[in-house]
Every structure is written in C-alpha cells, then in structure tokens.
Amino acid sequence: MTAPRLVIGIGNPSRGDDALGPACIDGLEALAPPRTELLTDFQLQVEYLLDLAGRREVIFVDAAAGGPAPFRFAPVAASDRPGCSTHAVPPADVLAAYRRHYGTPPPASHVLAIRGYHFDLGAPLSAAAAANLEAALAFLSQRLTAGPGAEAALSPQGPR
Amino acid sequence: MSFEMETAPHPEQLRRVAIEPVSRVEGHGKVTLLLDDHNRVQQARLHISEFRGFERFIQGRPYWEVPVLVQRLCGICPVSHHLCAAKAMDQVVGVHRLTPTAERLRRLMHYGQILQSHALHFFHLSSPDLLFGFDSEVARRNIVGVAAAHPDIARQGVLLRKFGQEVIRVTAGKRVHGTSAVPGGVNKALAVAERDGLLKDIYDIIKWSREAVALTRRLFEQDPDTYARFGRFDAGALALVRADGAMDLYHGGLRARDVAGEPIFDHVAPDTYDDYIHEQVKPWSYMKFPYIRSLGPDDGWYRVGPLARMALCDFIPTPFAERERKAFLAFDDGRAAGSTLGYHWARLIEMLHAAEVIKDLLQDEQTLGTELMAEGARQGRGVGIIEAPRGTLIHHYEVNEEDLVVRANLIVSTTHNNNAMNQSIREVARQYFDGRELSEGLLNHIEVAIRAFDPCLSCATHALGRMPLEVTLVDAGGHTVDRALRDPGEAC
Numbered sequence: 113m114t115a116p117r118l119v120i121g122i123g124n125p126s127r128g129d130d131a132l133g134p135a136c137i138d139g140l141e142a143l144a145p146p147r148t149e150l151l152t153d154f155q156l157q158v159e160y161l162l163d164l165a166g167r168r169e170v171i172f173v174d175a176a177a178g179g180p181a182p183f184r185f186a187p188v189a190a191s192d193r194p195g196c197s198t199h200a201v202p203p204a205d206v207l208a209a210y211r212r213h214y215g216t217p218p219p220a221s222h223v224l225a226i227r228g229y230h231f232d233l234g235a236p237l238s239a240a241a242a243a244n245l246e247a248a249l250a251f252l253s254q255r256l257t258a259g260p261g262a263e264a265a266l267s268p269q270g271p272r
Numbered sequence: 273m274s275f276e277m278e279t280a281p282h283p284e285q286l287r288r289v290a291i292e293p294v295s296r297v298e299g300h301g302k303v304t305l306l307l308d309d310h311n312r313v314q315q316a317r318l319h320i321s322e323f324r325g326f327e328r329f330i331q332g333r334p335y336w337e338v339p340v341l342v343q344r345l346c347g348i349c350p351v352s353h354h355l356c357a358a359k360a361m362d363q364v365v366g367v368h369r370l371t372p373t374a375e376r377l378r379r380l381m382h383y384g385q386i387l388q389s390h391a392l393h394f395f396h397l398s399s400p401d402l403l404f405g406f407d408s409e410v411a412r413r414n415i416v417g418v419a420a421a422h423p424d425i426a427r428q429g430v431l432l433r434k435f436g437q438e439v440i441r442v443t444a445g446k447r448v449h450g451t452s453a454v455p456g457g458v459n460k461a462l463a464v465a466e467r468d469g470l471l472k473d474i475y476d477i478i479k480w481s482r483e484a485v486a487l488t489r490r491l492f493e494q495d496p497d498t499y500a501r502f503g504r505f506d507a508g509a510l511a512l513v514r515a516d517g518a519m520d521l522y523h524g525g526l527r528a529r530d531v532a533g534e535p536i537f538d539h540v541a542p543d544t545y546d547d548y549i550h551e552q553v554k555p556w557s558y559m560k561f562p563y564i565r566s567l568g569p570d571d572g573w574y575r576v577g578p579l580a581r582m583a584l585c586d587f588i589p590t591p592f593a594e595r596e597r598k599a600f601l602a603f604d605d606g607r608a609a610g611s612t613l614g615y616h617w618a619r620l621i622e623m624l625h626a627a628e629v630i631k632d633l634l635q636d637e638q639t640l641g642t643e644l645m646a647e648g649a650r651q652g653r654g655v656g657i658i659e660a661p662r663g664t665l666i667h668h669y670e671v672n673e674e675d676l677v678v679r680a681n682l683i684v685s686t687t688h689n690n691n692a693m694n695q696s697i698r699e700v701a702r703q704y705f706d707g708r709e710l711s712e713g714l715l716n717h718i719e720v721a722i723r724a725f726d727p728c729l730s731c732a733t734h735a736l737g738r739m740p741l742e743v744t745l746v747d748a749g750g751h752t753v754d755r756a757l758r759d760p761g762e763a764c
Contacts, residue, residue: 125449126329126344153448154350158396158415159433192416201396205415212419213430233345234329 114166115149117256118219121173124154128235129228132175132245135237136226139249145256156201161210167219171252172203175241176225182244183226185251190218224248303718305701316698318690318722330680335364335654335671339453342667345682348728351385351440352660354453356667359523359656361455363543364671366648373641374457379522380633381443381453382658383626386521387477388436389661390578390623393726394484395429398616401720402491407713425487428480432623435470435477439630442466457645467634474631478592481624485596488617489603496604502703503612503696503721506531508564508573509580510549510688512659515539517586519625521659527584528564528574536564542657545666551683559690562683573691576663577725578618583609588621590628596621612696615724660685662726686727696721 119140123133134152141150151163156172164170172188190211191204201209203223210218226248228241237245306315326345333341339358343350355378362370370378400413403422419426437447444450445460452460492499508531512524525539526548540548551560552569563572574580582601588594600608600617608614633639656667663685670679686693700721704714 124344126341151447155348157392157433159430159437161430162434208416209419209426209430212416212423213427233326 115147116166116168117145117148117170118163118167119145119148119150119171119173119252119256120156120160120163121150121152122154122156123152123175126234128230128232129238129241130175130231131237132226132228132241132248133173135245136173136224136248136252139245140252140256143249143253143257145253148256156203156206158201158206158209160201160206161213161218164206164210164219165214170219170221171224172221173224173226173248173252174203175228175231177228177231179225179227181227181240182247183224183251185222185224188221188223224252303697303722305705316694316701318694318697326682327680330669331677333677334675335361335669335677336455336675338669338677339455340449340451343449346684346728349385349389349660349662350448351381351444351450352658352665353667354444354450355382355522356656356658356660356665357669358453358455359658360654360667360669362656363654364651364669365455366651367456367646368648369646370457371641371643371646372638373461374644374646376633376636376639376641377443377458377460377462377644378453380462380630380639381440381450382522383629383633384436384439384443386436386626386661387439387481387623387630388433389726390619390626391429391432391436393661394488394616394620394623395425395432397726398723399425399429401716401723402488402616406716406720413716425484428484432477432480435473439470442470454645456647459644461642461644462640464640467640470630471634474627474634478624478627478631481620481627482592485617485620485624488620489596489599492603492608492613492617496607499613500604500607500611502717503699503724504607504610505612505695505699506610507575507692507695508536508567509583510564510574510576510664511581511584512542512657512664513539513585514589518589519581519585519587520589521581521622521626523658526657526664529584530567531571533583536566542666543653543655545655545657546668546681549666549683551687559687560683561690562688563691574688575692576685576688577615577661578622578663579609579615580663581659582614582618582621588625590625590632592628593621593625596624612699612721612724615726619726662686662728663688684728686725689725689727693722693725693727696724 119137121133121135121137123130125131125134137150137152140148176184188203188207190207192208203221207218207221226241227244228238230238230241302319304315304317304319329345330338330341338361339354342353342357345353358378362368396415399418400415403418404413415426440450441447442462443452443460445452452458508529510526510528512520513527514520514524525541526545527538527540528536528548530536537548548565549562550565551562553560561569561573563569564574565572582597588597600614600621608617652671654669654671658665664683665685666681666683668681669677672678697718700717704717
C-alpha cells in the first residue's frame with residue numbers, strides 16, 4: 113500500500129552541502145516515521161510525479177544556496193510557469209506535471225530548504241550546514257511523528 | 273588549435289556579448305560573442321564552468337569503491353559512469369570476458385539509461401523548440417505548452433522515463449546510487465517477477481519510441497532547408513562499434529572518420545585509446561579539447577554522440593531502428609547527418625534501438641542466469657569505454673599494489689564535443705546575428721544549437737536558487753551597456 117506521506121531528499125552526497133537533502137533522509141530513516149515513504153535522488157525529474165500518486169502530503173527536502181538559516185519550510189504549489197529548466201525539474205514543476213498527467217490537483221506539498229554554504233565536489237558537509245541539518249531534522253521528526261500534519265496524513269487520496 | 277572566429281586578432285577593440293548561463297542544458301555555460309565596429313561577429317566561444325576535480329576526487333580510493341563513487345560525478349548520467357568504471361576495473365581484476373548473464377544485465381542497465389536519457393531530452397528539453405519552432409512565442413515554447421498542445425506526447429515522455437528508470441532499478445539494485453556493477457561482474461541477478469514486470473510494458477515503449485522517431489522525421493520533411501542548414505558544419509566522428517561494424521553502445525572498438533568520411537582508425541582496442549586521442553588545454557576554457565593524434569589539434573577534432581554513432585556504424589542490429597537509420601542517412605542526400613539538428617533525429621533512433629535491445633534482453637533466458645562473477649589475474653591498469661547517451665565516455669585508472677587508485681583520467685562525452693559545440697555556435701552566430709540587437713530569437717537559436725548536443729556539464733549541484741540566466745552586453749571598454757536577468761522563479 114502506498115504510504116500517505118512522501119519525503120524526497122534531493123542532492124548529491126559528494127558535493128559538500130548539496131548532501132543536505134540525502135543526509136536528511138538518512139536521519140529520517142533512523143527515526144522511521146510512521147506511514148511515510150522516504151526517497152532520495154540527485155535531482156528531481158518529471159517522472160517523480162508518478163511517486164506522488166496516492167499521497168496525502170509530500171515534502172521536498174533540498175539544500176538552499178540562499179535564504180534563511182537554519183531552514184525555511186514553506187508550502188509549494190504547482191506552477192505552470194516553468195523555470196529556467198535544465199535536466200533537473202523544480203518541485204513546483206513536478207506538481208504541475210502531476211496535475212497535467214492525472215487531471216487532478218497534486219497532494220499538499222512543502223519544500224524544506226536547508227541552508228547550505230559550500231558545494232564543492234568531494235567536500236564534506238560544512239559545520240554550519242550540519243548544524244542546520246540538525247535543526248531541520250528536529251523539526252521534521254516532530255512534524256512527522258506528532259505534529260499537526262501527522263494525523264491528516266493517515267488517509268490516502270488521489271490517483272493510485 | 274585555432275579556428276576561424278575562435279580567436280579574434282584584436283579582441284580589445286571588440287564589443288562583447290555574453291549569454292550566461294545557457295538554459296535547458298545541464299550545468300553552467302556561457303557564450304561570448306565579440307563584435308567589431310561594424311557589429312559583425314569576430315569571435316564566438318562557449319565557456320563551460322566545469323569543475324576540474326574529478327581525478328583528484330577518485331585518486332587514493334580503493335579500486336573496488338570506484339564504480340559506486342563515480343556516480344556522484346554527475347547527477348544526470350550516473351549509470352554511465354558506474355558502468356564505465358566497472359568496465360575499467362574488470363581489467364584491473366584481470367577479467368576480460370564477463371559471464372553471459374553479467375554482460376546481459378550490464379547491457380540491460382545501460383540501454384535503460386540510454387532510453388530514459390534520450391526520452392528526457394526529446395520530450396522535456398527539445399520538443400518545445402521542435403514542435404513550436406525556434407521563433408515561436410517564448411511563453412508557449414516550453415513543456416507546459418507541449419503538454420497543452422500535445423498531451424499524449426507529454427504523457428508518453430513521463431512513462432518512457434519511468435520505464436527506463438525501472439530498468440535501472442531492477443538491474444542496479446537501487447533506484448539511485450546503484451551498486452550492482454562490480455569489478456568482474458555484477459552482484460545482483462534479475463528475478464523472474466522483475467523481468468515480467470518490464471516485459472508487460474515493453475511493446476508500448478517500442479510503439480511510443482517509433483512514434484517519436486516518425487514525428488521527428490516529419491519535422492525534417494516539412495522544413496528540410498531549416499533542419500539541414502541550421503548550425504551545419506562538416507566534422508570528423510568518433511564512436512565505438514561492434515567487431516562486425518554494428519552499433520554497440522556498451523562495448524566495442526573505437527572507429528574514427530575524418531571530415532570527408534574517410535577512415536582514420538578502426539576497431540582500436542579501448543586500452544590503447546591514449547595512443548590515438550590526445551587532449552589540448554586552452555587558456556580561455558576550463559574544458560579540455562580532445563583531438564585525434566594522427567591529425568593533430570587543428571584537424572583532429574570530431575563529434576561524438578548520436579549523430580556520430582549513426583554515421584559511423586555499418587548497421588543497427590535491431591530491425592525498426594535499422595530501418596530508421598537508413599531513412600535518416602538517405603534524407604536529402606545525407607544532409608541530416610551533418611546538421612546540428614540531426615542530433616535530435618539520431619537520438620530518437622537510438623531511443624528506439626534501446627527499446628528493442630531491452631526487449632531482446634528481457635526475452636533472453638540467459639539474462640535470468642545466476643553465474644554473475646568472473647575472475648582473473650590482478651593488473652595495474654584498466655580502461656573502460658562506453659557509449660553514454662551523449663557520446664563516448666572514457667575512464668582510465670592506474671591502481672597500485674595497495675589497491676588504491678593512483679591515477680585517473682576521464683574524458684566525458686561533452687568534452688569530446690567541446691570543439692563541435694563551439695563550431696556550431698559560430699555557425700549559428702554567423703547565420704542569425706544581425707549585428708544590432710541581442711534579440712530573444714538570437715539567444716534561443718544559440719541555445720537550440722547547444723541543446724542539440726544535450727551537453728551535460730558535469731555539475732550535479734543544483735541547490736535551490738542557483739540557476740539564473742543572465743545576458744550582458746559589454747562594450748569594447750569593458751563597460752556593461754545592457755543586462756537582462758531571468759531568475760529561477762521566472763518563466764524562460
């Protein structure tokens with residue numbers, strides 16, 4: 113059965129603070145939040161819209177090269193104004209692709225943008241980013257296990 | 273090596289136009305045009321801010337870690353790096369022939385990667401330009417516009433991508449960060465249920481691939497002059513071919529032909545590649561410029577990728593794709609084969625070929641075998657070459673007695689195409705720049721030319737907020753006289 117909640121961590125584990133997304137997923141795996149599927153990839157691609165089917169809530173976790181520290185947690189809606197796309201697809205575009213593909217609204221979605229600072233190949237997570245990750249994980253663990261969204265996430269919806 | 277319009281005689285007297293970075297390609301690229309007092313293009317260059325630390329990233333690691341580690345060099349084609357490194361490390365462990373099952377499983381993974389990568393490029397990156405035209409309204413010329421006007425194409429693009437990813441998942445062991453290709457073989461067999469799950473969809477995949485090829489062929493037929501002329505130039509070509517001359521994207525010998533189509537070398541063993549291919553460094557670019565040694569840097573550059581592979585192979589060993597290859601080569605007296613936009617048509621023929629190969633492998637009972645590993649005598653050097661989606665990919669490693677990599681040399685597909693991409697930009701600038709206005713049309717024509725190569729600039733870092741598109745116009749005195757910025761939240 114499809115878990116009603118999906119958390120997708122985006123990033124390259126070997127490019128410094130770009131590892132924040134997958135590192136967050138690693139941290140969540142240890143917590144094993146209920147009725148939640150965890151995925152990770154280097155980049156979002158359009159076919160991820162198929163993974164959104166049947167979810168009640170989706171959280172995209174990514175490193176942010178700018179913005180507030182330790183993190184910003186904000187809703188994200190489908191956008192039919194595609195960004196300056198490369199081979200990667202931003203969350204709003206995946207949600208828009210979902211709507212076009214299924215003809216129904218995508219699940220409620222948020223972006224957890226964890227502030228990163230250095231993105232060099234082969235570099236470890238910076239100390240500042242690691243501290244931001246710790247704060248983000250504390251926030252997520254509360255939200256996924258006892259937060260206001262936890263109960264709401266128990267009923268699947270949308271196309272299977 | 274220096275080409276006409278690559279380096280102007282007196283660049284300090286020229287006006288500079290910069291397009292930075294180029295959108296709908298992977299990574300960060302910038303184009304500069306230098307104009308003279310009469311607003312004619314005197315110099316055109318593609319600058320790629322590629323990270324040059326790959327070799328250092330790998331050196332000092334145990335050889336058996338490398339096939340997994342190198343996937344992190346590129347978030348777009350990690351499977352190609354995974355398999356290419358595994359091929360090199362096969363030699364390090366003295367294995368020159370895999371078990372039949374291991375070879376089939378690696379091929380299955382590779383052709384799954386080819387399928388999903390080519391599908392992404394056509395359905396999501398290039399189809400807006402091709403279906404609506406390069407001069408069509410920018411607000412419409414994107415994947416949203418494609419989905420509105422051609423919903424079946426958009427849907428098929430998603431499902432083709434998903435199928436290719438599923439092939440990778442069942443063969444690599446994981447959806448991402450696969451670990452199955454190891455020195456000497458693979459560590460995961462294919463289960464019957466996994467095979468059957470793919471087989472039930474493969475005929476739809478082949479059907480959609482055939483339709484995509486037919487669609488592109490029609491575009492060429494409707495406007496042969498534009499498609500054959502756009503960014504056209506003659507060039508040499510390099511690719512792997514099978515011993516009988518067939519297209520083989522996983523393994524073979526190197527074949528190269530010169531600009532006139534005459535053979536330079538053929539069936540060159542991968543481990544002798546460095547006797548035939550050298551690399552040149554230029555002060556204005558982070559990327560190296562490979563060339564064929566016997567011709568020298570001035571004449572020895574070449575294309576790789578779908579266009580080169582289509583021109584070099586004697587035949588494609590699957591029926592539908594071979595039929596399409598013949599049509600491609602016959603089109604307009606062969607003009608599609610020299611056109612930059614011919615990459616699109618050739619790429620889709622390869623996508624169809626990949627779908628056919630996947631079907632054949634799934635129907636081959638040896639693919640379900642359990643003999644996965646071979647053994648041999650340990651060696652200190654290994655070279656792997658594979659035809660990645662974008663072209664020839666070379667991994668070369670030296671390993672010491674402590675099993676650590678002491679030297680690594682990687683030549684990625686986009687680096688092979690470096691000269692060809694620059695040449696394409698020069699041709700487009702020559703054809704379409706009116707000397708007065710940095711128009712949206714000109715920018716898109718240049719981007720269309722670059723996108724045809726599907727360059728992957730090896731920059732897997734994609735953190736939120738790092739992909740603006742900036743265009744600046746700088747006068748001969750170095751002063752910015754105009755500037756336009758598209759941030760990631762704005763439409764492109």
